[in-house]
Amino acid sequence: MSALSTSGVIALFVTVFLASAVEMVEALTIVVAVGATKGWRSAFEGVAVALLALAALVAVFGPALSRIPMSSLRIVVGTVLLIFGMQWWRKAILRSIGLKAKHDEDAIYAEMVEELQQSPASTRDAAAFMMAFKGVFLEGVEVVVTVITLGSSAHRLGVAATAAGTAVVLVAIVGLIVARQLSNVPENAMKMVVGIMMVAYGTFWIGEGIGLRWPGKDLALLAFTLIYGFLTWVVVLSLTPRERSVAVAS
Amino acid sequence: MGSCVVTDAARAVCGGGVMKFVRGFGKFLFEFFVGDTPELFVLGVAVLTIASALLHYLNARALVIALLPLMVFGGVLGSVLLERRRKSR
Incomplete structure (x- = not known):
């Protein structure tokens, strides 16, 4: 099986970067809420333990995946990406057509602050620690799954890890600068792109895994992304209620 | 332990x-x-099974190339329409 071409590597980087950035924004909202309400000590301790747990996950599953035969790995990875990507894609469509509320970081922040304020203040706060830990760990697991599945099946674990690392650092820097203005991040648009790209990869790897040779090889990935993107645009346009689409257009 | x-x-x-x-x-x-979309989980497994069966038992390469992305998109569209119907009730 050949390695990915340059366009394939770029697509891989963009997909992992966007997926990691979206998850990091969600994690950062929780950490900032915990830190600002209960002090940064418990928040950072929660983050540190979560990062250690994530590193352990990578250390266990990363090398294990490299021992699985490539065709089997691509079938498993393709199916996981397909299911995972379809969930993101569906949610983004539902949000675009107004059937699901958009992910509002401001509302999540306010809700968390209210919840945390109900517990008494102390230098070491178990509730704050757990909240920061769970926030970073659960969002981080999604990043780890994306990096390991996409990276290992494309033989580009380094590229995938670099993309995720770049996203983590960038979101952390932006988060420090804008602090509580994470709601300005166009999360639904990012989730839509990531969902479509994950499904494109899922379709591609399932085909490769069962022994199919796609016409155009890696270019099939681009074709899937464009076709799925176009079909999404048609679906969103035709399912959006008329008065809403007029308001959006104006 | x-x-x-x-x-x-x-x-x-x-x-x-x-x-x-x-x-x-x-x-x-x-x-x-699985979460709140069991239909997408079933679809993912079904796509793999159907595509694999068509390729290995019927050797229908061209059909699989066309059908695989169609099944995926059709499934997502179906799930969106299902949710739309649920909400309109």
Whole structure:
């Protein structure tokens, strides 16, 4: 099986970067809420333990995946990406057509602050620690799954890890600068792109895994992304209620 | 897990902890892959099974190339329409 071409590597980087950035924004909202309400000590301790747990996950599953035969790995990875990507894609469509509320970081922040304020203040706060830990760990697991599945099946674990690392650092820097203005991040648009790209990869790897040779090889990935993107645009346009689409257009 | 064999009480605590962890992890995996959209999980498995069967038993390469992305998009569209119908009730 050949390695990915340059366009394939770029697509891989963009997909992992966007997926990691979206998850990091969600994690950062929780950490900032915990830190600002209960002090940064418990928040950072929660983050540190979560990062250690994530590193352990990578250390266990990363090398294990490299021992699985490539065709089997691509079938498993393709199916996981397909299911995972379809969930993101569906949610983004539902949000675009107004059937699901958009992910509002401001509302999540306010809700968390209210919840945390109900517990008494102390230098070491178990509730704050757990909240920061769970926030970073659960969002981080999604990043780890994306990096390991996409990276290992494309033989580009380094590229995938670099993309995720770049996203983590960038979101952390932006988060420090804008602090509580994470709601300005166009999360639904990012989730839509990531969902479509994950499904494109899922379709591609399932085909490769069962022994199919796609016409155009890696270019099939681009074709899937464009076709799925176009079909999404048609679906969103035709399912959006008329008065809403007029308001959006104006 | 060495501490689990010291006393009955410790065994009970550790055993309970392990079971709780396994149950929690199972629930997490279920939420992760199935969640509130079991139809997408079934679709993912069905896409793999149908495409594989068509390719290996009928050698229908061209059909699989056309059908695989169509099944995927059709499934997502179906799930969106299903949710739309649920909400309009």
